[in-house]
Every structure is written in structure tokens, then in C-alpha cells.
Amino acid sequence: MNIIKFSAQFPVEKSCIEHFKAQRDACGVVCPKWGCVHPYWLQNKLCYECKQCHHRQSLRSGTVLENSKLPFMYWYAAMHLLTSTKKSYSAAELQRQLGHKRYQPIWEMVCKLRDVMGKRYNLYQLTDEVELDNAFIATLIAEEEKDKPLKRGIGSQRQPKAVVVNESSFVENPKPGKKPKRVNHLKMLVIEDLRADTISKTVNEHVNPKAELTTNDATPYSKLFEQVKSHHAQAIKKEDLPKTLPWVNIAIGNVKRLLLDVHHQLTNEYLQYYLNEFCYKFNRRYFGDA
Ligand SMILES: [Zn+2]
Structure with missing residues (x-):
């Protein structure tokens, strides 16, 4: 409207x-x-x-x-x-x-x-071809965390972790320069850590057991084959990401840019809210005025 x-x-x-x-x-x-x-x-x-x-x-x-x-x-x-x-x-x-x-x-x-x-x-489980990757999103440190020593790298308080999953389907004979897959639903979920159990729990809640899942071959993803119809885990070079996990990567890039642009004062505590808004709009991009 x-x-x-x-x-x-x-x-x-x-x-x-x-x-x-x-x-x-x-x-x-x-x-x-x-x-x-x-x-x-x-x-x-x-x-x-x-x-x-x-x-x-x-x-x-x-x-x-x-x-x-x-x-x-x-x-x-x-x-x-x-x-x-x-x-x-x-x-x-x-x-x-x-x-x-x-x-x-x-x-x-x-x-x-x-x-x-x-x-x-949250009620909807992704199905068909599903891509999954994780993202580190830089945020400000919340007031109550400020006195604690700043951890570096993966455990850093400034780099909360999110699992990004999307549902897509292969396009028959994609036009030159176009993506090999069409994307349907997208979800971004803030998670506590990158342990295999945490990732499995998230997949269990948000991905349908009939889905065919593609991820890279990182250790936290090693048990996911138990939860879906099939799991393709492969070593993915950075330059191959647009081919193997095209949509999660576009989504991660876009959401990072948006957060930097509009909500640069963002703290971890509220990150999920902003991801909700991003996914809500993404999932309704063809709804027009409705
Ligand atoms: Zn009554």
C-alpha cells in the first residue's frame, strides 16, 4: 500500500x-x-x-x-x-x-x-531444497556486558551468531547470468553458539524432515543428515558460494548492509527483532499490496 x-x-x-x-x-x-x-x-x-x-x-x-x-x-x-x-x-x-x-x-x-x-x-518449516549457513553479525556490546573482558574471534560478544536458512528450488535451464535456484522462504535465527547440538535443534524446529539440505562441511553440521531426507555437506571455496549456497549468501550480505545503514546502534539483545523484519519483508516481496 x-x-x-x-x-x-x-x-x-x-x-x-x-x-x-x-x-x-x-x-x-x-x-x-x-x-x-x-x-x-x-x-x-x-x-x-x-x-x-x-x-x-x-x-x-x-x-x-x-x-x-x-x-x-x-x-x-x-x-x-x-x-x-x-x-x-x-x-x-x-x-x-x-x-x-x-x-x-x-x-x-x-x-x-x-x-x-x-x-x-516460526510456525512454518522450510522444505524442498534448503540452504543453510551461519552468519556473524557485528553489534554493539550491551551495557551489562561492558565490564566483562572482550573475547576475540568466534566467541566474541560483538559477533552474535545467526543461522540463516532458505528454501529454494532449482530453475530448469536458468538464463545466462541468472541464479540456478529460485528462492522461496528465508529464516534468520540468532543462536547461542555454533555447537552441533545447537544447530541440530534449530534445524529440527525450522526445517521439515523431508527437506534436502545443502551446507558446507563444517563440523557443527556433521549430524544434520539424521534430521532431513538428505544432507549434502561439501567443502565450499569462497568463490563457489554464489553457485552452491547462492541465496543464503545474498541474504547475509543484504541484512548486514541494512543493519549497518539503519540500525548501527544495535545490541545483541535485539538482533532477532531486526532479522525478523528483514525476513518478513523478504518472504512477502511478491505479495504486493496485500
Ligand atoms: Zn464469558
Whole structure:
């Protein structure tokens, strides 16, 4: 949706509330106390009241807007800005765009939105041809870590690790200069360490057992054949990466550039949120306005 259509559809707080209520009604509103359905709608209190037990729940409860005092319009504008642009927005930039005095509530809103962007895709297991690699993403050191000695190399606090997996399928007769594979879904998951157990657990959760997996032949990947239909582990030279693991490498390069561009004050703690946003947009790149 472009900015003109967005402003036409959501010009004021009321239009956002009406749209939000329609979405909740479509999902079916259930009383959290006894599971009763079809509650009354109390327009002046913006809440539902159960016809049987009279329990009340606000329009926001049970949604990403729960416990937020920010106007619906802020949430809608933030959702629009975060999802309609190829780049990203920092919370400070959103705060400026919304003209809000305090930074903290805006920051919390953006974190919650990025969190749900990830939840949306956590349910989905990648299948078909799956490429897997890991990435080191440079971040700032969090306040509480600052006194600890800085470790170097792989264990460094400034280099959190992420597993990057994508689902792809081979293209029959690719055109010259085009990639041999077409990419479907992408996931980026922050992990504690690069131990074989950690990687296996991640693959178990996010990759379907019917998948055919390609990785390099690093030790942490040595047990993955137990979890998928087939596992091609091969020594991959750096110059061959675009051929063997084309899409994970493009994705890793792009996300690093984006984080450097927009969120250069990033700490480890929030890295997963930014990866969520990146994957959310990537996975919906052909959805157009939807
Ligand atoms: Zn009830």
C-alpha cells in the first residue's frame, strides 16, 4: 500500500479503530474467562462484554497492542512504515515521523511489531531444497556486558551468531547470468553458539524432515543428515558460494548492509527483532499490496 492509499484509508484514529475491530471480529472474539462467544460491543469503552459472565476485555487485549497506551493510529502508521518500505526505520526516526515526545513507548511498539513479524514465520518449516549457513553479525556490546573482558574471534560478544536458512528450488535451464535456484522462504535465527547440538535443534524446529539440505562441511553440521531426507555437506571455496549456497549468501550480505545503514546502534539483545523484519519483508516481496 502506498502512502496516498494509506492516508485515504486511515485518515483518523476512528478509521484505524474500526478497521482493527473488523479484523478482531473476523477472527472471532472469545471470552477469556469461560470461552463464551458473541460478546456485546461497548463502543464508548472500546471493549467487548461477555453476554454470559459479563467479563470485559478491551479491543486491544490479546493482540500486539495489549498494554499499549499509544493511539491506534500510531500503530497503523508504524506498521505501514515498517512494512511498506524496502529499507527499515529506526525507532528514533519513527518517533520523529509520529511527532511523539517520548522515545521509550515508540521503541517498545517497534520491538513488539518486529517480534510478531518473527512469530508469523516460526510456525512454518522450510522444505524442498534448503540452504543453510551461519552468519556473524557485528553489534554493539550491551551495557551489562561492558565490564566483562572482550573475547576475540568466534566467541566474541560483538559477533552474535545467526543461522540463516532458505528454501529454494532449482530453475530448469536458468538464463545466462541468472541464479540456478529460485528462492522461496528465508529464516534468520540468532543462536547461542555454533555447537552441533545447537544447530541440530534449530534445524529440527525450522526445517521439515523431508527437506534436502545443502551446507558446507563444517563440523557443527556433521549430524544434520539424521534430521532431513538428505544432507549434502561439501567443502565450499569462497568463490563457489554464489553457485552452491547462492541465496543464503545474498541474504547475509543484504541484512548486514541494512543493519549497518539503519540500525548501527544495535545490541545483541535485539538482533532477532531486526532479522525478523528483514525476513518478513523478504518472504512477502511478491505479495504486493496485500
Ligand atoms: Zn464469558
